[in-house]
Amino acid sequence: MSEIVVVRHGSGPEVLLVHGGAGPRTTWGPLAPLADRWTLAHVHRRGYPPSPPPRERQDFEVDALDLAPLLVGRPHVVAHSYGVLGTLTAAGAAAGSVRSLTLIEPPLNYLVPDDPEVARLERIGDAVLTHGMDADPIELREFLGLVGASIGDGPLPEGVVAAVRRARGTRPTSEARPRLDAIRDAGVPVLVASGDHAAAHERICDALAGALGGERTVHPGAGHFVAAAPGFAERLETFLRESVTRRASSSR
Structure with a gap:
């Protein structure tokens, strides 16, 4: 399979940005000012030019295989919506390969049964x-x-x-079962973010933060595209900096 394309901007520690159903520009455009201090690595998932089209369908397992080699340098990873599924699948298979995880409104509905x-x-x-x-x-x-x-x-x-x-034809989100236990056991710093626009998203994010032992943040004002909400970029940068300090202290 042809490799996916990653477009990098800025300088500093790498932050790998994994979009969901919308493209990188729509999803991550508001984070552009962070490129003054961080290298923003924009993943283009299969089907989103200039990356190649999927061979069969959008599939979080294929996304995970595409992301795996990008984790070699232990980047921070920020993922949105469907992109969280491939991110967590890849991170669960090699939990020590990510410096931190920021997860925005993922469709991990199984975490909240009977709702x-x-x-x-x-x-x-x-x-x-x-x-x-x-x-x-x-x-x-x-x-x-x-x-x-x-x-x-x-x-x-x-x-x-x-x-x-x-x-159309995307692998259903209901089939995703990432290894959350492996990520939690590895002590990966996690931030789970939502936009306070739908009760279902809030409950899923609450459950995910609990399952991963992560931090929780809510930023209204931009709906599902939380990266565009007031205060999110600042909260993300604070989390990234604290993650670097935390991991450095724990490794001593």
Whole structure:
């Protein structure tokens, strides 16, 4: 398989940025000022040019294989939405290979069993990933709203339609079971972030932070695209700096 493309900007310790269903520019653009002090390494997942298309479908297991060689230098990793699944799969297989993990609103619905809102998020999310534009129109719009798409009341914008079509056939999020125990046991510093726009996302993030022994932060104002929310970039940088200090102290 051809290698994926990683575009780097800035100087300083590397921060590997792994996007989800939206591309790197949409997801991580607001973090650009951090390049004055950090090397921002923008991963382009398969299907997002200039990386090659997937051979069959978007798949978090394939993402994990793509990410594995990028972890050799022990970067900090910041991942969003579907991109968290591949990130955690890769990190769980080699937990000592990441300096820290920042995880933003991942679709790890299994962490909150018997919750009707989380169950609905999983059901409609998997339906949209399976059927694309052929999914139930009401559920499609509901899901798009939950994942931050700007859709309004009229016809879906061309860019949104293109994204839904690109995602069709994606491996369902309900199949992901990353090795969270391995990451926690390795003592990896973890920050779990959400945007306070949907109860299901908040509950999943609470559960993930608990499972990983991580810190929790909430930044309203940008919906699912938490990186654009007021105060997030500052909180992230504080966490990255504290992670460097913490790991250095623990290794003495």
